[in-house]
Amino acid sequence: MGVAATQAGSRSFWIDPRFIVGVVLVVGSVIGVYAVVATADRTTQVYVARDALIVGQTVDADDLVATSVRLGDGAGVYLSAGGPPTDGLVMTRSVLAGEMVPASAVSTTTQAGLTSVVVTVSGRLPESIAPGTVVDLWAARAAKTDGFDPPVVLVSDATVAVVREADGFLADGDGRAVELLVPRDDVALVLEAIADDDALSVVPGSG
Secondary structure (H helix, E strand, O other): OHHHHHHHHHHOOOOOOOHHHHHHHHHHHHHHHHHHHHHOOOOEEEEEEOOOEEEEEEEHHHHHEEEEEEOOOHHEOOOEOOOEEEEOOOOOOOOOOOOEEHHEEEEOOOOOOOEEEEEEOOOOOOOOOOOEEEEEEEEOEEHHHOOOOOOOOEEEEEEEEEEEOOOOOOOOOOOOEEEEHHHHHHHHHHHHHHHHOEEEEEEEEOO
C-alpha cells in the first residue's frame, strides 16, 4: 500500500513536456515582439540645416537644429546631435535648408582651394538658383563690332553663396549681383572678364 501511494504521488507532479514547449514559445514570441517594437520606436538625434549651408562655410551651433528621426542602420550617415557641433566645422558640400546634414558634408579643415567673387549678371536669374546651387558661369566677350561673341563656360561647378539685387555701380535694370565660390585657379579669369565688361550669366550646373 505504501508503494502504491508513493507512485500516485509521483504521478501527481508529472508535467507534460508539450506544456513546457508551449510556454517557451509564448515567452519567446512576447520577447520578439517587444524587441521589434522597441527598435521601431528608437530615434536618433541628428542635425538639420537651419538655412542653406554653402560649401566652404564655417558652421556653428546657430546654423544647425537638432531633430529626432528614425534612421535604423543609417544613423551613422548623418551628423549626430549627441553634443554641440565642433567649432570650426567647414562644409565640404552644400546642404539645403531643412535637410539633414550628412557626416561626409563637413570637415575640420578649410577649403583652401576656394574663394569668393562677386559677379554681375544681366537679365533675370532662373528661380532654381539660390544659395547652395551649383552653377556654371558663362561669359560672352564684347565683339569688335556691336554685340558679343558666342558665350563660353568660364567656370564650371561654382557654388552660389549669395544672391542680391544689383544696385549702384554693380548693375542697372533687372541685373543681379551673385557671390560665387570658385576655385582660386579660376579667379584671374573671372576678374579679367569683369574688367573687360564681358556679358556674364549663370546657369544651373550638373554638380
